[in-house]
Amino acid sequence: MNRRILAPFLVLLLALSTMTLGPAFAQNTPTQSGSGRGTVNAEEMELQRMLQGGRVEGRTTIPDARSEVLIQPQGKAWRDFHNVTLAWVGGIAVGGMVLILAAFYLTRGRITIEAGPAGRTISRFNILERANHWMVASSFIVLGLSGLNLTFGRHLLLPVLGPQAFANVSLWGKIAHNFVAFPFTLGIVVMLLLWVKDNIPNGRDIEWFKMGGGLIGKGHPKAGRFNGGQKMVFWITVLGGGIVAASGYFLIFPFWGEFGVADMQLAHIIHSVLSVLMVAAMIAHIYIGSLGMEGAFDAMGSGEVDLNWAKEHHSLWVEQEMAKARQVVTPSGVKPAE
Template identity: 55%
Template structure:
């Protein structure tokens, strides 16, 4: 290599080195929006792009499913913001608020005891089929609730505790359980509707029960009720009607685009999420009353038999009907109020 070629090469290298800052500065300088003969209107960010689109952006596909041609749906941005922002915040407030309210109620009111004390007489409240319908619905709903909440809050709550790999594995199996256990949940809803609908028609005794708040806040003052009181009727219709809509919207999501388009699926997702949160909050209160909140309440769905004194205080009208049929078992109680003659 001669000396002149070396000098020219060094000069060119030095010139490029000196021009590099100017090139970098030019590349980083934002171009103001304006018409472009090659690409059309210039777009500097995603939001401006969506504004320029003014609707969905579709491409062209050669397969029969034309829905796959949709590239951008601007409304999806609003749906995602609502799902990941407002909906998640409100859901947390509703669920934590219900738990906090029950804790306060338990601290102030305590366990609701049988005022007359337990007797030695039991009466059949729910038979085997009734308990089967209840427990298949309850068990499947609990799994559906936990796996559904995991999809909403799990990434935020569980990944720091379990790590991403364990969380991913748990979520995959949880999603499978969520999908398949929806079927026994629906079966339970149908069974409960067929078995109990005639007992859950509102009547005049419900008004008195509501005025007295079910006697939950006052000891020794239990309004009369038939087989189901107004509070239980509310839970019944919440599970049957609300659970039915939750299941229907869930199947819309489980079988995408079978009955609606993307906008309909987004609406189904919001309906599914909102009603599910309200249903979970209501069931939390139901679980509380049926377990630690009220003495003798769990027996109704445990053994199927309840204490006669418990039945008299919480379902006196129903007890009177059953006693006339001679369905109470055991000896009369030695304490508390005496039973009417059979």
């Protein structure tokens, strides 16, 4: 008897619950979009409608008005550049340079001193020049590796190291990248002050390039303290490194003055493209200064180079140094004893 009385009451209660909760449930239940691409609610449909115009802005109560922009169309182009274009540019530049140098070594071999070691040396770089060179070089290696990790690390290192180890490597790499930028910049400035007078291009540099710099075929073109190739490396380092450093500081300390997100994206594009091109150029520089040429490393190692090496690659500079030495031994105005 009790069940017969309770049954109508339960049916009525269920009906009232459905009438009360139905509209609220309908507002939060996703509806199928007409495009068949998934389910979207009312807010998402409104957002998609706004996105058709490209830029989406709103209102904010914080002082920075730039936070009012929710969607920036240029950001999509920047993302595509970072994920696709930069990877191709870097891969072709760096990978291509490695392949070229490998092919050159297999066909040409190591460039030796044609006359053989003289057994005598001549001073090429002093301690200040060598110390500054190694500060720039070591800083550049840290910056290059940590920067390349941002472009290629997800594809190359993540599968090998795993998520946690890769996250730690990337975190410390980013910290090192930001702080090592300061000694790198200082070294660029010092390098400019020390060597700019010896790296002014002249007509001999054109002849040097025409003859392949002594790297191709026989014979060595005349050159001063720095030959055409070294001058090119110098200006790539000073000008390219200067622009990379300036754009890098712009990214470390963002939103100077009226600069916005679009300016940051442009700075990143300049920074990243020049960086991968510099990495490719420095790989060639490292090769020539170590494995590729006999006696070249001594210039930045001990600072003393073999005399025959110096005569073959920097004959005009050797003549100048010899003339200076004779002036020291025999001061002007003093006649040698008979």
